[in-house]
Amino acid sequence: MMRAAYSFVAGMVLALGLATGTPGMAQEERSTAPYAYRQLDDPAKEEQAQDLMETLRCLQCQGQSIADSDAPIAGSMRSLVRERIAAGEEPEAIRSWLIERYGDYVSYAPRITGLTWPLFAVPAVLVLLAFLLLRRRFGAKADEGGEA
Missing domain, CATH: 1.10.8.640 (Cytochrome C biogenesis protein)
Structure with a gap:
């Protein structure tokens, strides 16, 4: 019984110390x-x-x-x-x-360095490739439609 009371009091003291010590530590760190x-x-x-x-x-x-x-x-x-x-x-x-x-x-x-230049170049190359593919695709359709 005494041991349980001691544990309870020790836990309360620890909780109180943590609750009141944290703001003080934050101020010190700040x-x-x-x-x-x-x-x-x-x-x-x-x-x-x-x-x-x-x-x-x-x-x-x-x-x-x-x-x-x-x-x-x-x-x-x-x-x-x-x-x-x-x-x-x-x-x-x-x-x-x-x-x-x-x-x-x-x-x-x-x-932009030797290691990072691909991060900048690859998106530009992909946009250019997409543009060329779309132009070729829709350019061919326009030519077929114009002859008929």
Whole structure:
């Protein structure tokens, strides 16, 4: 009987600790990047940072830009972008560094490289092939209809 009461109390303490500890941990995690939720003082530099952040994909959310995401990694990336912009680094240099670090997936504007060019060329070739096949098919029908 005593053991059951002890287990119940221990479970309640654990549940209470988890319920009250989680928001505190989220606040701590949220504040680790100084510019995650704070804009730069210079409006021109903040605009540059904002434009760049809207073109970078959140690695955790995957469907949102780092400007729109509340994920901790997006906050860290926003802070990093703002810090580098404030230091005078060009947005394209920051984008290149992030792509080098996280891969092409981080950018909404993919680069054409030796490995990615087929992704851009194959759809164009398929559209051209479909156009030629349809032209040949319907061109032949038009010629037959015109003779009769």
